[in-house]
Amino acid sequence: MTAPVFIGDEISAAGFRLAGVRIRTPQPEELLKVIEWACNNTSLILITSEFAAMLPTNEYERFVSQESPAVLVVSDVRAKSTEEDLNKRLRTQLGIVE
Numbered sequence: 001m002t003a004p005v006f007i008g009d010e011i012s013a014a015g016f017r018l019a020g021v022r023i024r025t026p027q028p029e030e031l032l033k034v035i036e037w038a039c040n041n042t043s044l045i046l047i048t049s050e051f052a053a054m055l056p057t058n059e060y061e062r063f064v065s066q067e068s069p070a071v072l073v074v075s076d077v078r079a080k081s082t083e084e085d086l087n088k089r090l091r092t093q094l095g096i097v098e
Contacts, residue, residue, distance in 0.1 A: 008048030048076040
């Protein structure tokens with residue numbers, strides 16, 4: 001079984017690296033290429049909400065809704081982008097009004 005892949009900032013990646021996770025800290029213009037690589041090389045992808053928010057809406061939806069590999073959006077350690085922001089983005093996209 002291959003190790004999970006973490007996609008995010010270098011500071012957040014440090015802890016995942018210690019846990020044996022393969023890490024990628026791409027520049028924004030490399031993000032889609034890294035995601036494509038990860039999809040072909042693991043069964044679990046962890047991506048920070050900051051990096052997930054960099055994706056165009058259609059790419060984000062396709063990425064997180066795929067069956068395999070599983071994708072988990074996680075908070076970054078600097079709290080630069082929080083899950084609340086991502087939740088708000090998803091509710092807006094789905095037309096859910098609170």
